[in-house]
Amino acid sequence: MAINFDDYPCEFCGKKSTNVVFAAFVCGDPECIEKARLARGGPGGHMKRKAEGRPIIPDELMEEIDEKQQESISKIQ
Ligand SMILES: [Zn+2]
Numbered sequence: 001m002a003i004n005f006d007d008y009p010c011e012f013c014g015k016k017s018t019n020v021v022f023a024a025f026v027c028g029d030p031e032c033i034e035k036a037r038l039a040r041g042g043p044g045g046h047m048k049r050k051a052e053g054r055p056i057i058p059d060e061l062m063e064e065i066d067e068k069q070q071e072s073i074s075k076i077q
Pocket of ligand 1: 010011012013014015026027028029032
């Protein structure tokens, strides 16, 4: 299936997209490509996390969960 880029504006500046990077339509502007990269959580993004066997949850959230787990563990001890 061919992608008609005319149908998909850049997700970050709204200009005509020319690329699909990190599962986002972007124009050729390196700034937009960088934004797309950051929006997907860096190189590989969630796919990398998946490959590493890690949950697809942001680290901040994981830390919060860890703290709660440690709390309940210390209550048991
Ligand atoms: Zn753009």
